[in-house]
């Protein structure tokens with residue numbers, strides 16, 4: 001049966017999107033944004049460098065009272081930060097009641113922060129952003145403790161383990177794309193549809209619940225999961241019922257109860273889902289996770305995997321719809337591996353996909369920034385940073401620098417191929433997966449998932465823009481999200 005879109009639901013969704021008050025949707029915000037960007041703010045010095053040092057002081061400003069530069073960041077994201085870099089250079093301070101931080105900009109600053117040579121930066125800067133909902137997640141650990149957890153978790157990401165996950169990804173993607181997505185309809189919204197698909201994939205690959213079974217439970221867990229993820233963006237960051245911070249904490253409890261209730265069974269029988277794999281993962285010395293550690297890791301992993309892959313595929317779908325010649329090139333790759341069940345070797349043959357995935361990650365980086373906190377007085381590119389200062393590095397602006405990339409705004413996947421290799425212009429010219437000790441552990445899994453889903457999608461449909469010249473608007477309040485849900489028309493190929 002062909003999937004259809006319910007008109008009342010569609011209209012309700014559109015109305016919700018229009019009236020949701022954000023700095024991107026509220027009337028008059030465009031004019032205000034322009035004024036704010038043109039304004040010369042009063043500058044101050046963050047802290048005087050120690051007497052006798054040759055370090056320079058960091059300058060900064062506070063933007064508007066209370067909200068700081070929130071309007072420019074929510075609306076412009078990396079474009080605004082790029083302008084800041086061009087105006088103030090690689091190290092600049094932004095003071096704001098919500099989150100004051102040193103902006104560490106450009107590839108050299110990214111390298112200094114990610115490589116963390118003297119262990120001067122801590123991950124605890126993520127605490128105010130996601131801490132209460134994702135406590136115990138790998139990204140929130142430092143030093144030895146982080147190494148301990150990462151070594152064990154590495155066992156869940158070996159080639160053998162990845163080989164076990166791929167058929168799960170493929171079976172969910174194939175079924176959903178064939179049955180659940182509406183075709184020939186410009187009201188079809190790619191972003192919510194792919195978000196739901198990646199959650200369905202996660203239910204099977206991470207939790208081991210086959211798609212289509214136990215619908216009620218999967219829905220409850222998926223909703224709890226979406227609530228915890230959203231809670232990190234709350235404006236009122238206190239547990240006040242019924243607001244989103246409070247809901248996030250309740251949802252975290254639901255997730256903990258879910259995983260706790262199944263862990264004994266997962267420990268007893270080893271299977272190819274990630275929950276079971278983590279229960280049996282061990283490092284080279286045979287060390288393993290406790291039940292509580294597995295629960296926290298599962299909750300964090302599902303979050304880390306979900307919006308990032310969703311964002312990558314959303315950007316990719318848009319650029320492919322806008323550049324149909326690239327769809328044809330990917331289909332040629334897909335034709336070479338055929339329609340059979342996918343395995344890791346087949347996915348590795350989809351090399352043109354790698355170029356398009358990279359170009360999508362460059363143009364819209366799912367995690368545009370990374371937080372760190374200086375644990376002691378330190379220096380960054382010759383500037384003095386006092387202990388306790390939060391430092392944010394923005395790989396996403398490196399991805400737009402004209403000194404590193406030819407015509408950076410253009411969709412041009414060939415820049416990643418020989419002989420151009422523009423991503424090699426600097427070690428941190430291209431860093432959508434971070435770098436250093438915390439570099440994304442799920443990078444290969446994420447790439448395989450994106451390839452599997454997009455291969456199935458392009459083998460079945462031609463993607464079209466809802467109208468010629470359509471361009472999405474992005475909300476950069478958290479990870480980049482298309483404000484209108486990103487309509488894409490799916491035309492069946494046969």
Ligand code: HEM
Pocket residue numbers: 138139140150300301304305306308309312366367370371431432433434435437438439440441442443445446447
């Ligand atoms: C396209 C998809 C993805 C992107 C762009 C992405 C991006 C990133 C980035 C930038 C970091 C570093 C954060 C930091 O240094 O502060 C990171 C860390 C992490 N990612 Fe991913 N990620 C993706 C997919 C995944 C997937 C699929 C998983 C799990 C299956 C995953 C699990 C993790 C974990 C556990 C960490 C923390 C690593 C550590 O601290 O040692 N990610 N990711």
